[in-house]
Amino acid sequence: MVVSESNQVVAPPIQRGGFFSNLATGLKSLLKGMGITFHYFSRPSTVVTQQYPENRATLKMFDRYRMRLSLPHDENGFHKCTACTICEQACPNSSIRIVSRKGAVTNKTELDRFIWRMDSCTFCNACVVACPFSCLKMSGDFECSVYDKSLLVFNLTRYAGPTSTVLMKVTDPQERAKMWEPRDVYSGPVPLRGTAVPGGGRTLGAPEPVKASAPVAAPTPAPATAPAASATALAVEEEGGKK
Amino acid sequence: MSSWEVKTIAQRAAEAMPESVLAGAGYVLLAVGFAAAFMALMGMALIYAERKVAAHFQCRLGPMRVGPHGIFQTVADTIKLLFKEDIVPSQSDKLLHLFAPYLSMMATLLALLVLPMSPVVQIADMNIGVLYVTAVTGFGVLGVLLAGWSSNNKWSLLGAMRAGAQIISYEVSATMALLVVVMFSGSMQLSKIVESQAEGWWIWRAPVIGLVSFVIFLIASLAEISRTPFDLPEGESELTAGFHTEYSGLRFAMFFLAEFINMFIVAGMAATLFLGGWMPFHIGGFDTFNSVMDLLPPGAWFSLKSGLVVFLIMWFRWTFPRLRVDQLMKLEWKILLPIGFVNLFAAAASVVFGWYFFPIR
Numbered sequence: 001m002v003v004s005e006s007n008q009v010v011a012p013p014i015q016r017g018g019f020f021s022n023l024a025t026g027l028k029s030l031l032k033g034m035g036i037t038f039h040y041f042s043r044p045s046t047v048v049t050q051q052y053p054e055n056r057a058t059l060k061m062f063d064r065y066r067m068r069l070s071l072p073h074d075e076n077g078f079h080k081c082t083a084c085t086i087c088e089q090a091c092p093n094s095s096i097r098i099v100s101r102k103g104a105v106t107n108k109t110e111l112d113r114f115i116w117r118m119d120s121c122t123f124c125n126a127c128v129v130a131c132p133f134s135c136l137k138m139s140g141d142f143e144c145s146v147y148d149k150s151l152l153v154f155n156l157t158r159y160a161g162p163t164s165t166v167l168m169k170v171t172d173p174q175e176r177a178k179m180w181e182p183r184d185v186y187s188g189p190v191p192l193r194g195t196a197v198p199g200g201g202r203t204l205g206a207p208e209p210v211k212a213s214a215p216v217a218a219p220t221p222a223p224a225t226a227p228a229a230s231a232t233a234l235a236v237e238e239e240g241g242k243k
Numbered sequence: 244m245s246s247w248e249v250k251t252i253a254q255r256a257a258e259a260m261p262e263s264v265l266a267g268a269g270y271v272l273l274a275v276g277f278a279a280a281f282m283a284l285m286g287m288a289l290i291y292a293e294r295k296v297a298a299h300f301q302c303r304l305g306p307m308r309v310g311p312h313g314i315f316q317t318v319a320d321t322i323k324l325l326f327k328e329d330i331v332p333s334q335s336d337k338l339l340h341l342f343a344p345y346l347s348m349m350a351t352l353l354a355l356l357v358l359p360m361s362p363v364v365q366i367a368d369m370n371i372g373v374l375y376v377t378a379v380t381g382f383g384v385l386g387v388l389l390a391g392w393s394s395n396n397k398w399s400l401l402g403a404m405r406a407g408a409q410i411i412s413y414e415v416s417a418t419m420a421l422l423v424v425v426m427f428s429g430s431m432q433l434s435k436i437v438e439s440q441a442e443g444w445w446i447w448r449a450p451v452i453g454l455v456s457f458v459i460f461l462i463a464s465l466a467e468i469s470r471t472p473f474d475l476p477e478g479e480s481e482l483t484a485g486f487h488t489e490y491s492g493l494r495f496a497m498f499f500l501a502e503f504i505n506m507f508i509v510a511g512m513a514a515t516l517f518l519g520g521w522m523p524f525h526i527g528g529f530d531t532f533n534s535v536m537d538l539l540p541p542g543a544w545f546s547l548k549s550g551l552v553v554f555l556i557m558w559f560r561w562t563f564p565r566l567r568v569d570q571l572m573k574l575e576w577k578i579l580l581p582i583g584f585v586n587l588f589a590a591a592a593s594v595v596f597g598w599y600f601f602p603i604r
């Protein structure tokens with residue numbers, strides 16, 4: 001960038017040579033380009049294509065690959081999310097919904113459900129960047145096809161409760177167990193801001209749910225690994241929500 | 244040195260004709276069959292090669308699924324194209340629309356006829372071979388123009404007009420480069436030109452001049468067959484598909500095939516004129532070296548050389564960006580043509596004074 005005396009950015013002057021010098025520069029730059037392309041051509045190791053279904057067993061996705069959002073849980077099974085909702089606000093299309101609650105033991109706001117709508121997520125990474133505690137991560141798990149769109153609305157946290165830091169301060173496992181209760185991927189009301197969500201029961205334009213003051217009733221634990229069963233559970237709950 | 248006896252299929256047919264009409268007809272059939280099969284097979288092979296080469300230039304793998312390393316991909320694509328519906332737009336000039344692809348294909352076929360692939364694999368050998376090739380390749384623009392005009396589509400017409408301007412302009416430079424070789428070898432007959440390179444190829448035997456005219460010929464003929472970086476007639480980012488926007492099915496396949504065979508013809512002509520054609524790599528006087536080189540049959544030498552040039556053309560395609568229309572014209576009229584002229588005069592001088600290796604006269 002060239003800045004003139006009046007502090008304005010001006011375009012760099014175009015270097016114009018004579019006929020032969022232009023010819024020489026032209027040829028030189030063409031040859032340079034050919035050198036670069038030949039570098040890639042002659043090295044099969046630079047090929048990035050993955051033979052996907054064939055190498056499914058060995059396929060390792062790349063660090064920068066963005067697919068399913070994840071809230072990594074540490075070796076004790078706890079995450080770092082404080083339910084600050086910064087990611088929810090950062091999301092440009094409201095794909096995240098943080099449902100928080102008042103902790104039963106700590107009496108502080110803690111995460112109840114981290115709802116992520118894959119069906120509207122654009123994988124822009126804004127939530128990951130926005131999180132002040134770096135709890136979110138884009139995982140490379142890309143095999144996400146389902147037959148029902150409603151199965152693309154996930155709850156990312158495995159338990160409702162405070163962060164791992166708070167939990168690990170409590171040394172007695174018995175006491176610690178009182179502070180959290182399990183959550184799974186699908187079950188429970190999963191309302192997102194202003195949209196009708198399967199199992200949510202709320203429709204467009206409905207008022208915001210009361211957040212921390214009225215904790216969402218803990219649902220009966222449903223099997224997390226059986227989507228079909230969860231879908232039924234969702235349907236049942238929708239019935240309940242209408243009443 | 245010149246132990247090669249050139250015998251074209253046309254000659255054989257002419258010899259056989261007086262004795263038995265059947266044998267003569269057999270040779271004619273052989274020629275026709277050879278040309279047709281060559282076009283189809285070469286087209287498929289080139290398209291496959293192009294896709295693979297392109298893929299590896301771009302860090303991809305290219306076709307991998309149909310057959311080992313996707314070698315049957317183009318076969319599958321061809322079959323698909325054959326069965327596709329051939330749509331003729333209702334507002335088009337139907338006769339011309341149907342006729343244009345054949346015209347394009349014919350130019351390619353006619354040029355293919357005289358290409359000397361080896362002393363025995365050449366369909367016809369004319370005493371005006373170079374002139375003939377220049378003439379019939381110029382014919383191809385007619386097909387392109389007709390296709391663009393008859394489609395009644397703005398993209399087609401724009402593409403065709405660009406093609407017309409481009410091909411006519413670059414023909415001048417290409418011919419200028421051809422003339423250099425004609426002067427050096429003293430003949431327009433392609434087999435004679437090949438034989439004149441028994442002592443060495445023109446690209447290095449005529450110092451600098453040969454190389455310069457090779458480069459000019461390559462650039463100009465790339466523009467003539469509208470390959471990238473000169474693919475303005477069909478620049479897909481600007482003109483959808485240019486002159487063949489309205490073509491589908493078999494007729495599209497014809498344009499496509501003609502394009503790829505044209506690439507081979509350019510490579511073959513460049514190899515014939517500048518790289519010795521089917522003549523093995525000889526250096527005049529080095530008899531032992533030359534006889535070692537003769538171990539490889541002429542057909543293999545021709546394939547190697549034209550394969551090399553084809554690769555070079557593909558390499559250009561996947562490296563260089565497309566020119567703008569004004570840049571295209573500038574390149575031809577302000578750069579290539581002056582250089583070509585100077586080169587032609589230099590060639591004339593060096594022919595007269597024998598300023599090249601192993602002078603013929």
Ligand code: SF4
Pocket residue numbers: 069090091092093094095096116120121122123124125126127128
């Ligand atoms: S990646 Fe972007 S769209 Fe998806 S949840 Fe995060 S912020 Fe929202």
Ligand code: SF4
Pocket residue numbers: 080081082083084085086087088098130131132133134135136
């Ligand atoms: S994931 Fe991060 S930004 Fe989002 S609520 Fe939890 S702590 Fe806040």
